[in-house]
Amino acid sequence: MNVASFLEKSARQWGENPAYIHGAEQRTYTEFLDRVLRVGGGLRALGLAPGDRVAFVLQNSPRILETIYACFAAGLVVVPVNARLHPREIAYIAENSGARVLVYDPDFAEGLAAHRDAFPGVEWWVGLAPAEGHLLFEDLATGIEKLSTVIDVAPTDPCWLFYTSGTTGRPKGATWSHRTATAVLMNYLADVHPIEPGEVVLHAAPMSHGSGIVAMPAIARGATNAIMPAGSFSPNALFAEIERLRVGHIAFVAPTQIIAMLDEFVPGSYDLSSLRAVLYGGAPIYVEQLKQAIETFGPVFVQIYGQGEAPITISWLSARQHAELLAAGDARVGSAGITRTDVEARIVDADDNLLPPGQVGEIVARGDMVMLGYWNNPEATAETMRGGWLHTGDIGMFDEKGYLFLLDRAKDVIISGGNNVYPREVEEVITQIPGVANCVVLGIPHDYWGEAVHAVVMPERGRTFTEREIIEHCAAHLAGYKKPKSVEFMDELPLSGYGKVQRRELREKYWEGSGRRIGGGVAAPAAG
Template sequence: MNLSNVFFQGAMCFPQKKALIYAGGSFTYEELNTIIDHVALYLRDLGVTRDHRVGLYLPNIPEWLMFYYGTARLGATSVCIASAFKKEEMTYLVKDSMSSVVVTSEELLPHIPDRKEIPHVKEVVVVERDQALRSIVEGKKRKTSALKPLGCEGDEVATFLYTGGTTGVPKGAMLTHNNLLVSAQNVCYNEKTVPEDVGLCFMPLTHVFAQCHIMNSTFYGCATLVLSKGFDMDAVFASVVENKITRFYAVPTIYIRFLNNPDSKKHLRTLSYVFSAATSMPSEIVRQWQQEYGLPIHEAYGMTESASMVTFNHRYRHKIGAVGAPVGIVEVKLVDDQDKEVGPGETGEIVIRGPNIMRGYFNKPEETANAFRNGWFHSGDVGRFDDEGYLYIVDRIKDIIITGGENVFPKEVEDILYTHQAVDECAVVGWPHPEYGEAVTAFITLKQGKAADEETLIRFCKERLARYKVPKKIHIMKELPKSPQGKILRRELKKKET
């Protein structure tokens, strides 16, 4: 089944319903489905065939999703390149993926390398300049073409999503048509998406959260997607009010900013469902949000390699601190360092198998073999199950701090710091220490109008944590380094030690 089929039900059942709203206007399901047909034909005329890859180096604009689904409809593979990437970063992805066509915009054109550096690229499409493409996008070609989505085997690759950029060399996770459709179905079923829903997306579409969890599932459920180029608080407030947004998706830092803004509540009244991803939400923030808004912040567990959702914290059986139970026919278990399964209440590495798991990393057989062992995908995350089968994320294996022979999970320390009334954001890392091996070290930002010093915060931790878990040093900063998706970059904090 072809990924672009997510539009067929909407085009047949709700042809005049708005599928996409953006700053310049909107498209109905019928209009968007027709445009995707023509974009596929446009790519075919450029010489793109089933075994080719098309690099998408675009901001969050309608052309991004037109080329994403148009490439899938042709049976080729899209390569997702973050618009935040500069020349060196995007060049690496274009070369690594061997993309034959790159689609970009005027604002990103300065970061496109000289064609001599990327000789395998046969065409660079600038979406604002190509007149044939403008005729398609602007609706001058409204007749439905004879093109139908190519029948695809479930394991044929639809897109490359790159992962590992914050910790090492990026790896292209090969997600199949089946991976993406199963993910969209799981999200729709568990979140109870209905055609009347309106979801807002300001996260980069190159990120698994925006692409798989928000965009694909919205169209699969025949709902409406409001697309924004990025996060601006006033613009988000205006969009929620104007478009009567019912579903809101963000990362923890956004929810913290809302809680610190006294105007937030009056602007967010239409929301009936809110969801957080990219990194674990501190339990204290969930409690504050629920008290203030009367809505739980829902979480799931997933990653690029699983096309988003693996577990879901159910709408009607929500548990604060958990990321829920496995969805659909996805299997999850916890194993020790000998790959032996551990029981409820015990911690272990989270391993997964199911129809949502990627085919592997492109041209990286060793990394693929390391990730897939004994038929299971090894996530590198540590978790525990409770007696009801709900999963709790403890931390990343690579982030565990070993101090004086004791293991410290950064999240456990961070959760305590978040309960302090002055702490806005925090991250805990291990710094080299001559005696302990590593020293627990915290970095925090303070809420506006609040004050606290290092001594006060260390004393606060001592009253609530075992002695070896208490930070040896706490750095109070103006801001913490973050990725384009809003995830705090621990590796940048670790560099500060040198």
């Protein structure tokens, strides 16, 4: 089944329901489907064939939903790009995916233009504002090149490339098929939250990632996607939208956003009684903060644990479980919940042998929600998918009741404010500085961000640097959230007998007494 078929059905059943609201813009499901078929037809008229890739870098707006579903409908593969990335990082993803089209927001026009030579494979630039030599998105959305219907696809045909990094520092495209997306959609409704027709689903986090994925089950149920204006997260603006639109479900928030909500909420200032579920993940959250959130906003929080290779999700902790475990003082509220209904998950040792409850090892999973593999990267696919199981790279254990506890991240991923930061990627940028002999980047505890990016730099003999120099160099080459928040300097880095930097030894001193090895403090882990 083509995932866009769910939109066709919603337009047929609930055609007059608002499909999305964004500021003053509002369109029904009938209008939404019409624009999707026109954009899809316009892309095909450019000469794109089924399987071709279309990348986008957009701020949150209905254009994201229209681009994603136009690609689905036309049999194309959508490549969402994090809008916070540096133009060079965007260029790498565009080129690695082989994207022939790049849809972009005016906010990024200057940066993309300055690095135009880094996009040799992009044949068509589609902007949301007029630009010389570029196509205008609105011309596609209102054009005459309209698909008559959603095209047929095979279940295993790719539809989405989700770029995620690893220990190499280079992003890899986790390839989702229409079967993957359908499984994610259906199982979200079955396990995580049963979205109802007409329910208002609010998007306050980037729709190129978790929030946009949750839009799929919302669209399948004829719900209204309310999209917050682009810009910095504002809890009071969020509260006002919940009250104004009678929001039932917040599609996705990072724990840092929950903390900000707690900091700014004044009891009685807004009517939030319509809320039924708030999905969170992507980073740890302190148990005390979670308890305060439930006391303040009600038993509405739902946690997910997954990754780009197994989107939404491997395990979950329901709103009911949150409330019951907290009330009982049960430590399982600090777990990543239980394995979802249609998912198999295990803990294995270094030789992939199954480990019993209580023993620590790598988390592996399988099910229809698992990716096909990494785009054009058979070596990484074979390593990650060996034995038919997705090897998450996360270290954890199951208890005797089947609750999953995350203990560490084998791939050393830093999760700061819900964003994944891959140390090797930052290290490569720092070591480009003349006079830097070596460096290690690691995550250290931070009360607000969960983890902060910290760099340990070893200068060449006789050279000195300031913390500011290192941070500013990173800012010129990486997205802002990836640059170190702090830097220390060492004459020598600790090495193993094999000459490998002992990252864990460096990290250990920051985490002593924290009770956890990722995320800081006594936390309820979650990862997106």
